[in-house]
Amino acid sequence: MTTQEQLGAFVMPTYGRFPVVLDHGTGESCADETGKTYIDFGSGIGTNSLGYCNADWVEAVCQQVHTLQHTSNLYYTKVQADFAEKLCEVTGYTKVFFCNSGAEANECAIKLARKYSFDKYGKGRHKILTLVNSFHGRTLCTLSATGQEVFHNYFFPFVEGFDFVTANDIDDLKAKLDDTVCAVMIEYVQGEGGVNALDQAFVDAIFEECKKRDVLVIADEVQTGVGRTGTFLAGEQFGHKADVITLAKGIAGGLPMGACLANEKCANVLDKGSHGSTFGGNPVCCAGGLAVLKTVTAPGFLDGVKEKATYLREKLSKLPGVASVSGLGLMIGIALTDKKAGDVANAALEQGLLVLTAKDKVRLLPPLTISKEEIDRGVAILADVLAQ
Numbered sequence: 001m002t003t004q005e006q007l008g009a010f011v012m013p014t015y016g017r018f019p020v021v022l023d024h025g026t027g028e029s030c031a032d033e034t035g036k037t038y039i040d041f042g043s044g045i046g047t048n049s050l051g052y053c054n055a056d057w058v059e060a061v062c063q064q065v066h067t068l069q070h071t072s073n074l075y076y077t078k079v080q081a082d083f084a085e086k087l088c089e090v091t092g093y094t095k096v097f098f099c100n101s102g103a104e105a106n107e108c109a110i111k112l113a114r115k116y117s118f119d120k121y122g123k124g125r126h127k128i129l130t131l132v133n134s135f136h137g138r139t140l141c142t143l144s145a146t147g148q149e150v151f152h153n154y155f156f157p158f159v160e161g162f163d164f165v166t167a168n169d170i171d172d173l174k175a176k177l178d179d180t181v182c183a184v185m186i187e188y189v190q191g192e193g194g195v196n197a198l199d200q201a202f203v204d205a206i207f208e209e210c211k212k213r214d215v216l217v218i219a220d221e222v223q224t225g226v227g228r229t230g231t232f233l234a235g236e237q238f239g240h241k242a243d244v245i246t247l248a249k250g251i252a253g254g255l256p257m258g259a260c261l262a263n264e265k266c267a268n269v270l271d272k273g274s275h276g277s278t279f280g281g282n283p284v285c286c287a288g289g290l291a292v293l294k295t296v297t298a299p300g301f302l303d304g305v306k307e308k309a310t311y312l313r314e315k316l317s318k319l320p321g322v323a324s325v326s327g328l329g330l331m332i333g334i335a336l337t338d339k340k341a342g343d344v345a346n347a348a349l350e351q352g353l354l355v356l357t358a359k360d361k362v363r364l365l366p367p368l369t370i371s372k373e374e375i376d377r378g379v380a381i382l383a384d385v386l387a388q
């Protein structure tokens with residue numbers, strides 16, 4: 001059996017995969033089973049934030065594997081303590097809960113918000129407003145939180161207590177912010193929903209209205225966080241600090257890790273016994289996360305991300321067949337004038353470039369470490385594909 005046949009036979013058919021078997025990688029490029037190489041403008045959906053097999057990351061992870069691979073959270077580990085301290089220091093949040101994915105981080109944030117409200121106001125104030133076109137994960141609860149009708153099928157009954165506000169519609173926000181609401185959850189840049197940044201005025205209104213009512217703001221920074229947009233958190237660019245944020249994707253350089261961080265006000269809401277995870281804060285993943293944080297917070301690194309993002313965006317906007325370029329930093333959506341995003345992604349693959357799609361856009365999430373030379377090579381392939 002070929003690898004593709006094997007996967008077809010033994011893995012549930014939940015994914016539409018590109019017809020390629022990836023085998024190994026270094027830096028911004030990877031190779032398939034036949035040795036054909038690809039420049040990766042998708043970085044495993046934004047997870048390989050330092051590219052493939054970054055030397056410092058590999059060393060940190062391997063050293064941890066050789067030392068202590070897991071203990072559960074019944075015991076303390078130094079590497080989890082160091083990662084937690086550094087993450088709080090870098091983000092300005094007070095405490096963190098570790099889990100293993102974006103959906104789990106959002107589950108934690110939702111539980112936290114409901115308990116915050118329950119502890120203070122009692123029952124009945126449990127609703128969480130999210131945005132139309134949002135994406136918050138694939139568990140039953142985070143599917144319920146996701147503001148896209150296509151996700152609200154088959155799996156009935158869904159989790160109650162969510163309502164959806166039209167993005168950038170301040171009147172809709174105000175109308176739905178009643179006394180049953182305990183939190184508003186947003187992505188500053190909607191990723192899966194089509195790489196659209198929220199309007200500043202709408203974000204300002206959310207924070208202002210929520211503050212008046214002691215409603216928590218949860219920022220789902222699973223995709224936008226850890227330097228992706230050119231600042232460590234996307235919220236920095238909007239001038240706001242949410243009560244609770246969630247991180248995952250790029251946080252541990254390609255290892256499964258999720259984090260839910262809370263400010264001083266909410267830091268102790270989830271108390272002993274109220275939440276937990278067997279693997280959350282696993283030592284190997286924490287070691288990978290520490291290596292990512294060291295790199296991303298090194299002097300000048302994020303300025304470099306911003307600079308590369310501007311460079312890439314300018315090049316993309318000048319390509320034939322490109323209608324507009326959206327998103328923030330190295331989280332990029334490309335609206336096309338007439339070609340289909342899926343066709344472009346398949347043609348790019350043929351020519352040795354990996355790209356993603358989001359709704360009708362081509363989506364790029366290149367590794368934060370990408371070089372200008374690799375950007376040039378990738379854009380040249382994309383230009384070729386679009387010109388055909």
Ligand SMILES: *Cc1c(COP(=O)(O)O)cnc(C)c1O
Pocket residue numbers: 100101102103104106135136137138187191192220221222223248249
């Ligand atoms: C990817 C993503 C998630 C889900 O993360 P998983 O690790 O797949 O559970 C949640 N929110 C946002 C904004 C995402 O981009």
